[in-house]
Amino acid sequence: MLYEEIEEINDIIHVSDDVRRELMLGYIEPYYKKLIIESLDARSFYKKFGMFFETTSKLCIALSSILSFSTGYSENNTEYFAATSGSIGCLSLGLMQIASYAYKEQVRQSRELNGILKKLRLETIPVERHNSIDTVPRTRSDIAELNGDKKTRRSSITKISEIDETHLADISNRSLPNITHNTKGAFLV
Secondary structure, three states, X not given: OOHHHHOOHHHOOOOOHHHHHHHHHXXXXXXXXXXXXHHHHHHHHHHHHHHHHHHHHHHHHHHHHHHHHHHHHOOOOHHHHHHHHHHHHHHHHHHHHHHHHHHHXXXXXXXXXXXXXXXXXXXXXXXXXXXXXXXXXXXXXXXXXXXXXXXXXXXXOOOHXXXXXXXXXXXXXXXXXXXXXXXXXXXXX
C-alpha cells in the first residue's frame, strides 16, 4: 500500500514555509540535480560503449573475412586459418550483442531522464535510436515515435462530441480510394 493512497485529512502534517524551503533547497533540489547529471553521464557512457563495441565488431568481421579468403591461398595451416576466422567471426557476433545492449540501455537511460525532466516541468531531450541496431519497430508506438507522428488515432475518439476542428481537418485530408464498377463487381483503383 502506498502512503499517498491511505492519506486522510487527519494524517496531513502541516509544516512551516521555512521547513518546506529548507527541505527543498537542502535535499530535494540537490538530489534531482545529482540524478540528472548521473543520467546524462550514463547515457553518454552507454552511447560511447556501444559505438566502441560496434566498431570493434565491424573490424573483426573484416579480419575474419580476410582470414577466410587467405585459407584458400595457403597450402599450409589451412585448418589454422579456418579456425581463427571462425573464432573471430563468433567474437564479432558477441561484440555486436554487447553493442546492442549498450544502445538499448542508452535509450532506457534517456527515457528515465525524460521522465524526471517531465516531473520537474523541464524540456525533455531527444531519445536517440541507433540505426544499425534494432531497426525493426515492434509496436505502433515505436513506429509513431520513429516517424515523429503526433496524429490522433481513430480509435482514440470515442464520442461525436470529442471531434474538434483538428480532428475534422485530419479526417478531411484523407483521400478515399477510387472505386470503379464493372460487370464483375467493384474494384479499387
